[in-house]
Amino acid sequence: NDALTKKIVQALLPQWNFERVAGLTTEALKKPNPAEALRIAREMDISPERILYVGDSGTDMQTATNAGMFAVGVLWGFRSEDELLSNGAKALAKYPADLIKML
Numbered sequence: 640n641d642a643l644t645k646k647i648v649q650a651l652l653p654q655w656n657f658e659r660v661a662g663l664t665t666e667a668l669k670k671p672n673p674a675e676a677l678r679i680a681r682e683m684d685i686s687p688e689r690i691l692y693v694g695d696s697g698t699d700m701q702t703a704t705n706a707g708m709f710a711v712g713v714l715w716g717f718r719s720e721d722e723l724l725s726n727g728a729k730a731l732a733k734y735p736a737d738l739i740k741m742l
Contacts, residue, residue: 640662640663640664641661641662641663641664642662643662644660644661644662644663645660645662648660658683659679659682659683661675661679670698670699670701670702671698671701671702671705672702672705673702673705673706673707676690676692676702676703676706676708677706680706680708687706687707687708688707688708688709690706690708690709691708691709691711691738691741691742692706692708692709692710692711693711693713693732693738694710694711694712694713694716695712695713695715695716695717695718695723696716696717696718696722696723696726697718697722697723697725697726698726699712700712700723700726700727700728701726701727703727704726704727709729709730710727710728710729710730711728711729711730711731711732711738711741712724712728712730712731712732713731713732713735713738714731714732714733715733715734715735
């Protein structure tokens with residue numbers, strides 16, 4: 640849920656200041672519906688095409704594509720490279736540091 644997600648991020652990554660952390664809420668439509676991703680983009684006043692949507696599943700890649708965001712699949716997650724690519728990943732990150740190079 641949303642509150643638990645925020646607690647985990649704060650506990651594990653206290654040195655990072657995230658503009659927005661969002662977990663599952665009862666109001667949010669589930670992925671791959673892009674509504675929540677687009678809402679966050681609007682709140683941050685960033686156009687979707689300027690956002691790297693980072694995820695570890697085919698559903699994440701579909702959500703990014705549906706929102707018009709740049710889909711980045713991470714290879715340290717739960718799904719295969721093939722699943723990420725076949726669901727719309729435009730780039731793959733083998734290590735977290737690879738994400739910095741994409742900015």
